[in-house]
Amino acid sequence: MKNSILISTLIFMSLFVVFHSAFAQDTLKQNKFENAAANHKCLKCHEHRFYTYYNDLSDKNVIRRMNPFYVIDSASFYKQNHCTFQCVDCHDADYAKFPHNGQLQMEEMPTCIDCHEGDENTAKFHFENIYKEYKASIHFKEFGSNFSCWLCHNPHKYKVTARKSKDISKVIIYDNEMCLSCHSKEINFSVLSDSAPKNMIAAHDWLPNQKLHFQHVRCLDCHAKVQNGTMVDHDILPKGKAVKKCVNCHSKNTFLMATLYKFQSRRHRSKFGFLNATILNNSYVIGANRNYILNVVSVVLFALVIIVLIIHGILRIIKK
Ligand code: HEC
Ligand code: HEC
Ligand code: HEC
Ligand code: HEC
Ligand code: HEC
Ligand code: HEC
Ligand code: HEC
Numbered sequence: 620m621k622n623s624i625l626i627s628t629l630i631f632m633s634l635f636v637v638f639h640s641a642f643a644q645d646t647l648k649q650n651k652f653e654n655a656a657a658n659h660k661c662l663k664c665h666e667h668r669f670y671t672y673y674n675d676l677s678d679k680n681v682i683r684r685m686n687p688f689y690v691i692d693s694a695s696f697y698k699q700n701h702c703t704f705q706c707v708d709c710h711d712a713d714y715a716k717f718p719h720n721g722q723l724q725m726e727e728m729p730t731c732i733d734c735h736e737g738d739e740n741t742a743k744f745h746f747e748n749i750y751k752e753y754k755a756s757i758h759f760k761e762f763g764s765n766f767s768c769w770l771c772h773n774p775h776k777y778k779v780t781a782r783k784s785k786d787i788s789k790v791i792i793y794d795n796e797m798c799l800s801c802h803s804k805e806i807n808f809s810v811l812s813d814s815a816p817k818n819m820i821a822a823h824d825w826l827p828n829q830k831l832h833f834q835h836v837r838c839l840d841c842h843a844k845v846q847n848g849t850m851v852d853h854d855i856l857p858k859g860k861a862v863k864k865c866v867n868c869h870s871k872n873t874f875l876m877a878t879l880y881k882f883q884s885r886r887h888r889s890k891f892g893f894l895n896a897t898i899l900n901n902s903y904v905i906g907a908n909r910n911y912i913l914n915v916v917s918v919v920l921f922a923l924v925i926i927v928l929i930i931h932g933i934l935r936i937i938k939k
Contacts, residue, residue, distance in 0.1 A: 661706045695776035752853035798838045840878045
């Protein structure tokens with residue numbers, strides 16, 4: 620009797636779980652579908668370099684060029700952190716009308732902190748600490764809040780990479796692109812500065828094999844102060860304080876373990892307790908690797924020498 624109650628309860632519960640998850644999947648798909656349909660109303664213009672508009676007055680379709688700053692790549696939009704959002708979750712719903720109401724241009728956009736301060740779901744990212752670091756950075760000191768988080772974190776395509784990706788070279792390309800999209804692109808740089816951006820290759824010509832270095836380290840690794848609470852350090856220092864000494868990286872205790880390899884090394888350390896594993900897997904920083912076999916061989920040789928010395932000593936004593 621008891622058993623049959625137990626079994627039927629179990630069957631009921633598993634059916635519930637199956638139906639529930641199928642239903643949840645469905646609502647998720649439904650949401651995605653609805654969002655895509657809603658966003659298409661905006662993207663049919665904002666995805667393209669040219670848009671078409673039906674002009675009532677002349678009773679004709681006109682084709683116009685879109686401001687290049689206002690063109691959004693829909694493929695990256697649906698791969699980013701906020702991919703479940705509708706355009707009008709951040710922008711005013713009145714944008715549905717075109718021509719857009721001129722006053723909308725003055726709408727105040729939400730900042731990261733507006734949504735993420737005290738947000739339990741994203742507490743692990745430590746937004747409060749990042750905000751403090753950002754306020755100390757050279758960009759904020761020079762431009763204040765004109766240099767907003769959105770200038771690096773493109774609202775329509777930023778995606779968490781360093782924390783999630785296993786492929787360090789992808790992380791390096793992604794993170795460096797966030798800096799280079801401005802430091803070597805005049806059109807974006809000109810939003811903040813009258814002068815053209817300095818040539819990044821010339822500014823770093825003191826690095827031997829610069830191309831190789833830029834493929835293996837991030838701008839942030841040399842330019843940001845290492846802090847402990849955050850995964851990605853946001854306090855970008857003036858150029859005079861950047862890492863220039865070769866030994867900082869080309870040594871046993873390369874500081875890259877605390878920056879670029881931070882997440883990887885934490886994972887590895889808890890798994891294998893072996894600090895250098897990450898570096899050995901991903902790249903060869905001269906001096907950073909200790910050869911295990913060589914270590915063992917030298918210990919064995921050392922022990923052999925001592926044994927020989929002891930035997931030699933004993934033999935001499937016996938002979939006397
Ligand atoms: C018929 C084409 C068209 C549609 C549809 C459209 N836009 Fe626009 N949008 C433009 C053009 C063109 C501009 C450039 C400025 C202007 O003409 O107002 C613009 C500018 C903007 C701007 C920049 C700020 C501003 O006011 O200039 C935002 C933000 C914007 N649109 C959001 C949206 C959103 C959100 C939707 C969907 C709800 C949408 N747009 C639908 C064509 C369109
Ligand atoms: C997570 C919030 C968010 C979502 C979702 C979002 N945007 Fe934006 N969008 C912003 C922010 C913030 C800015 C201003 C960026 C800045 O200040 O540099 C912006 C800027 C723009 C601009 C250019 C205006 C300018 O001043 O450069 C256009 C056009 C635009 N968004 C259209 C869209 C469309 C179309 C969608 C939907 C496909 C969309 N946005 C979804 C936050 C969002
Ligand atoms: C309009 C509100 C809003 C704004 C503005 C906003 N976010 Fe979010 N963000 C969210 C929501 C909602 C989520 C989904 C997670 C959650 O439930 O909090 C999210 C998720 C994230 C995630 C987690 C993604 C993941 O894969 O776990 C990161 C990282 C993030 N946002 C960073 C930012 C950054 C950086 C900014 C500013 C440049 C920003 N957000 C601005 C609402 C916002
Ligand atoms: C100078 C450029 C820059 C500015 C300004 C900037 N960030 Fe970032 N941020 C980055 C880079 C680069 C990453 C690494 C992206 C990756 O690989 O995931 C990052 C990562 C992050 C992450 C994810 C960290 C993690 O633990 O995975 C958050 C959250 C974040 N930034 C929030 C902010 C907020 C909030 C602001 C403004 C107060 C801001 N950022 C301003 C460049 C910037
Ligand atoms: C939206 C544009 C933009 C982005 C994105 C950006 N910067 Fe900058 N940065 C500037 C401007 C403008 C200055 C001030 C002009 C200058 O000194 O070159 C500056 C200054 C600097 C300086 C100080 C140079 C000095 O003279 O002391 C460093 C270092 C720097 N940026 C590194 C970075 C790094 C690293 C990133 C990416 C994590 C980044 N920047 C992202 C625009 C940007
Ligand atoms: C190996 C460390 C290292 C890396 C990697 C690195 N930098 Fe630098 N960077 C420096 C140093 C050191 C200086 C100061 C050079 C000097 O003293 O002449 C500098 C100078 C600069 C300047 C100031 C240029 C000037 O003359 O005003 C900017 C801006 C800058 N770097 C941005 C970047 C960006 C963006 C990246 C990534 C693509 C990057 N750096 C990668 C170490 C580095
Ligand atoms: C931010 C860390 C960092 C700094 C600072 C740095 N390096 Fe490197 N260096 C690396 C990494 C990572 C590699 C890539 C190693 C690999 O995978 O081949 C590298 C590669 C090299 C190589 C090429 C090795 C080869 O296999 O061809 C040389 C040579 C080199 N560095 C010399 C220097 C010198 C000299 C300095 C100082 C002026 C310097 N590095 C500063 C991290 C750094």
